[in-house]
Amino acid sequence: MTDHIKPPKRYDVVVIGAGATGAGTARDCAMRGLKVLLVERLDFTAGATGRNHGLLHSGARYAVTDGESATECIKENMILRRIAAHCVEETGGLFVTLPEDSLDYQKTFVESCLRAGINAEVIDPAEALRLEPAVNPDIIGAVKVPDGAVDPFRLTTANALAARQNGADILTYHEVVDFIRSGNRICGVVLRDHHTGELTRVECDIVVNAAGIWGQRIVEMAGAKINMFPAKGALLIFGHRVNNVVINRCRKPADADILVPGDTISLIGTTSSRIPYDQIDNMTVTPEEVDVLLREGIKIAPSLAYTRILRAYAGVRPLIASDDDPSGRSISRGIVCLDHAVRDGIEGFVTISGGKLMTYRLMAEWAADMVCKKLGIEGKKCMTAEIPLPGSDSSDSKEAHSRKHHIIDMSTDQRAAEGRHGSLSSEIPTGDVDDALVCECEAVSVGEVNFAIDKLHVNNLINLRRRTRMGMGTCQGGLCACRAAAILGDRLNCQQKALYDLASFVNERWKGMKPVAWGQTLVEAQFTSWLYEGMCGLDRYQNNEQGNKQ
Amino acid sequence: MNYDTIIIGGGLAGLVAGITLQERGQRTAIITTGQGALHFSSGSLALLSRDADGNPIEKPLEHIDSLPASHPYSKVGAAKAGEHARAVKALFERAGLSMLGSEDSNHYYMTPVGLFKSTWLSTADSAVSPTPDGSGWGRTAIVGIKGFLDFYPGFIADNLAKNGLKCEVAALTTPELEHLRKNNTEMRAPGIAKIMHGEALERFAKAIVAAAPGAETVIIPAVVGLDGQKDIDALRRFTGKNVICLSTHPISVQGVRMQLALRRYYEKMGGTYLLGDNVTAGYMDGDRLKAIDTANLGHGSLTARNFILATGSFFSRGLVAEPDRIFEPVFGVDVVTEGDRSDWFKENIFEEQPFVRFGVATDNDFRVKKDGKTIGNLYAVGSILGGCNSLKEGSGAGVAAVTAMEVANRLADK
Secondary structure, three states: OOOOOOOOEEEEEEEEOOOHHHHHHHHHHHHOOOOEEEEOOOOOOOOHHHOOOOEEOOOHHHHOOOHHHHHHHHHHHHHHHHHOHHHEEOOOEEEEEOOOOOOHHHHHHHHHHHHHOOOOEEEOHHHHHHHOOOOOOOOOEEEEEOOEEEOHHHHHHHHHHHHHHOOOEEEOOEEEEEEEEEOOEEEEEEEEEOOOOOEEEEEEEEEEEOOHHHHHHHHHHHOOOOOEEEEEEEEEEEOOOOOOOEEEEOOOOOOOOEEEEEOOEEEEEOOOEEOOHHHOOOOOOOHHHHHHHHHHHHHHOHHHHHOOEEEEEEEEEEEEEOOOOOOOOOEEOOEEEEEHHHHHOOEOEEEEEEOOHHHHHHHHHHHHHHHHHHHOOOOOOOOOOOOOOOOOOHHHHHHHHHHHHOHHHOOHHHHHHHHHHHHHHHHOOOOHHHHOEEEOOOOEEHHHHHHHHHHOOOOOHHHHHHHHOOOOOOOOOOOHHHHHHHHHHHHOOOHHHHHHHHHHHHHHHHHHHHHHOOHHHHHHHHHHHHHHHHHOOHHHHOOHHHHHHO | OEEEEEEEOOOHHHHHHHHHHHHOOOOEEEEEOOOOHHHHOOOEEOOOOEOOOOOEOOOHHHHHHHOOOOOHHHHHOHHHHHHHHHHHHHHHHHOOOOOEOEOOEOEEEEOOOOOEEEEOEEOOOEOEEOOOOOOOOOOEEEEEEOOOOOOOHHHHHHHHHHOOOOOEEEEEOOHHHHHHHOOHHHOOHHHHHHHOOHHHHHHHHHHHHHHOOOOOEEEEEOOOOOOOOHHHHHHHHHHOOEEEEEOOOOOOHHHHHHHHHHHHHHHHOOOEEEEOOOEEEEEEEOOEEEEEEEOOOEEEEEEEEEEEEOOOOHHHOOOEEEOOEEEOOOOOOOEEOOOOHHHHOOOOOOOOOHHHHOEEOEOOOOEEEEOOEEEEEEEEOHHHOOOOOHHHHOOHHHHHHHHHHHHHHHHHHO
């Protein structure tokens, strides 16, 4: 369900990359009245946005080492609670001191938090245990902070929807393969459609590079150079919600010191390791990373030792070397917004990078400010911190609120859908066949699948998983993927493509299970193999290259 | 309580062994934690479907001699494997299940997505064909059930059309199905099969005829006949059509039918089926297992001359994987594995996965070993054996049935 643009079409701004930052920038620019095209080579959230903790940082994690980031975080934290209520879970957070860690750090930590404007309150360890029974009972210190959980998939989709509501066009599976130039000016992009291979030229006044770690290649394509330092972070997803409050370890940031609850699961992360730039598309989790995450995670919450691990995954933080130090020793962890006209003499080209999921809105604001300045547009104030995102809008949420009063009338599945889509869930068709359940683990109905196909840019099962949580539960798609593939095959009117897609989805689920394939996870993997290869014969569709040609 | 033979594990292998021993005059008990893996099967049992290169095998028995020595079939030998396979089909018949197919030559069954796979025995309602294209079905219609998601007419129609068989596609409903649909979790294959008797079945048959009046063959999801074949026969009689059933995602009605029929027949032959129990300890006397404890029956309660371990592979918890080891959880007997966990798996799920070959160590008589020493009266049968890639070669059910028959015959002859 990609927007169809009829080339040649002109835009004010083309934004490259549909992670949170790119979608946020498209939304901000569109809300300021600019004609925007958002392009993405894969799917929304396919990069670092979809591969992190989903932690609504209070900023406390950064308070000691990076006061500036901490201040930005707490401000954005408060803004997201307002504008993205349906993506946020107000769980609260704890910073706990383990017997092996020093309590001295707690004092520095609390002072730094207060300085950054973060409400950090020292509490009795017994009180912490009452707030969060999963925490290690041997803790010797605890601090309460306003951490929470945020769903990056929903947040990005909501930003993309808002951009579209404000007139933006969106093209997923379209990669920028070249720039259109006129002298030293970038005046458009050449896009390749990943499904058809077709090339399209799109002209514009400004290109915003919000491609995350892939942004280095975009800058190189434009004829300049930036030095990015990919830092890989690995995480483990547990099979159920172990904790209801975010648990951080109160020590200098290190491996596996944050346990975050999110929807039906909990996440432990992360590791941090520098990887060569040519490895950024090769995110496999090593046995060593799994061992570290598990060993350290068990210290925070002992029950993780016997909790099923659903899968492991890794993302890449896009860190940028400061311009005055290309060696990379001095890395900026803050937001980097580059006007390449000033920096490299290339007109019409802006890069927004660095930062973190928590500051995506602020990054978007900086980028949109720079776009407006370069276009000579004045008096267009940024409104993204005031106006709620689709799904969290007040007009609709009144209805949602009144529905909650009659919650007994709603099925479990409808409630799950409301949790996922906020006020937009009223658009999900219900009744008759639409109520049939596709994904039992996450309670996704036929209606919700159809809603996602119609409204949320869904072309394949991975898209559908990111929009609805289909296949994210304990069966990891074993039962639901085939049902969803059948619906997609009918709706997209291409059965063979849907079968190739199904095989590739089953394989994608396995890639995350493989690093943790023991116990129940191996049982599930063997079960999935029996069903899809043994019973269905889907191994005949494993070559996805052919699938793309279909 | 004392038995001639105690069998641990009540799936296909355990039941075939138990039935054979009962029929030959032994007193046996089966101890089983849960239902066997048949509940998740396709309704077709494969003996040996593909060679090492993945090509379909037409005559499975002729390939047994070329298998590696570690393969369970190699330990049985081609001639005896053929006899056992024939005996298994006859055993199913006595248990009330007429299976289609023969060990001499594989046939094809249609999978839930409309592909054809080579196989040995199929339940009487399966969508089988001598060639991989559905030839001989005549005018064919695909009839789904409204709101039932585990049947994929689009995939089936498209793949059959690629084979040159154009089908009509329709969907039906009946008052009973409408009632069932009010509850999402009931609208699965076994939920439907539970109500498909008597008048409900007659109305279902009428709806099939109305949906596909001109068709000779009608393909429906396997939602009839949980309790033996009689409802399938009735459906074919009511419709006057060749109604064929495609296995669904679990729980599989055809699989439950096989499991139930075998279990009932085992009990009818005088076997003791202890469902929901598990072995908690084993007591050795020299190199022989003397007695076992179970969770429900307690200490020292069960003794036997011989024991059979038929607890399955990882899926059935016959083998258990931990981050740094793979073990057999009932007796801790020796397991044959390869390397550490980075060697157990391959990146692509459809590649040949090493862990599938893992299994307990046995001698040529299928007696297991512990700490390198053979336990004289503890035998392993079925998918706990390892030594072959049952998924790739299509031999899981065949290995279960043939090795169970082999060991049961040996014990009965003693």
